[in-house]
Amino acid sequence: MAESGVGACPQVFVVDSQANYVPVPSERKSRWTRAGQKFFLLLVGLTLFGLLVQGCLIYNLYKKLEALALYESPPNFQNLSSPKASAQQGGNIMTQVGHRGSNEIPVQPLPKQVQQRPFAQLLGSSHPAGENNVVQWVHKGGETVIQNMDYNNGRLLVEKEGYYYLYSKVTVNAAMECVLIQHKVMKDTKAYDEPIQLMRSKSFQCKPWKPSSTKASGVEDIWNSFLGGIFHLLSGDEIFVTLEDIQTMRTGTADNFMGAFMIFP
Template identity: 60%
Template structure:
């Protein structure tokens, strides 16, 4: 009871339980959420597409491997074997080029100053047994020859030549030549022994089919026979004719 008999009214507070205190998102935030959701769906779609493409590649690789394996098995045959099938060797074009190497004979020396050789090894070239090596394929050949002589006399002229006989000319052609005047040395004269001398010739020449190559010695009596110190050879380094070859196309 208040003084003077006057009473005061109590203050009444009303609580609205249905009121919402959570702030509503703005329109800008809602748009960003929708864009993020679309971007996420796009990433998921790209991921699925990548998986599909990868699966296609794996399937094609599997089919290709299966096909090759079946082809190998057909080559091997129905018989079971642990051996791996081999591919037939393919000769390189360089390995197919003609070549020849002839060595000196121990007893046969010459025929009409043409040095005779022993048929050692030839490929796509023919040795006729009379000192002449025949060309079968046109091209540029490296020719070489070495001869050993005994120059134990007082003085003597030694002519070592490489000749070419061709159907295009009546007379043979000199390809290489070595001319030397050898005189007996004082030591050889005093001992009465031999005075050995050798000559080596080599060069590159264009040869045509059916050309014949041979070696001559003017003073054949001084020739010292044997397979080690005397030989003749040829091998192709370029086929055909460079001068008549067509220019390369750009």
């Protein structure tokens, strides 16, 4: 009986060793899982915040562009749904208020500061030759216009100080003889005793000899010059154009013009 008792011990030992082996869950894995979830939620929150900020910026930009479009839009809109009403307006600038359910486009008037900016456009005269080769211009009627400026004997008179864009074009017939063409835009100012040269175009046109029959045929050799630039002008300044050999100037309102408009007060 002692031998049978000794033989039973290994069985009890084996059972106890198997019962004590219990797998323990890993706490490290659960910690990483919770950290990943928090990081994911943080990314989602940052993404939503970025979309919100982007929406606010786009809205502000839209408002600024809308205000700029209203500022720079042409002042004269016509009623597209009623051509007769548009014709009766005669091109006058009117402020209209759109009503609900109507197809009329409300007209936004230009800001007062823009409406009062000086500008002028002069056209070529049939008698352009003036004293000291100063070109004379047509300053009334047709496509000519003068606002907050004045004109006297070929000269534009500046009334308001500011930066102006000045431009001038002349057309010359250089077919008959050799001519030195000097097209200048000049300024008379109270600060100096003599005129100041603002812009100049210089060209020597000399054609080869032609038989008398060719001259009699009235063939023209047209040459033109255009000058344009931005200058600071004072109140009381006078702007004018000179042309050497002004007798060769080809007359016509489409071939010759001069103008100025303020771009910054």
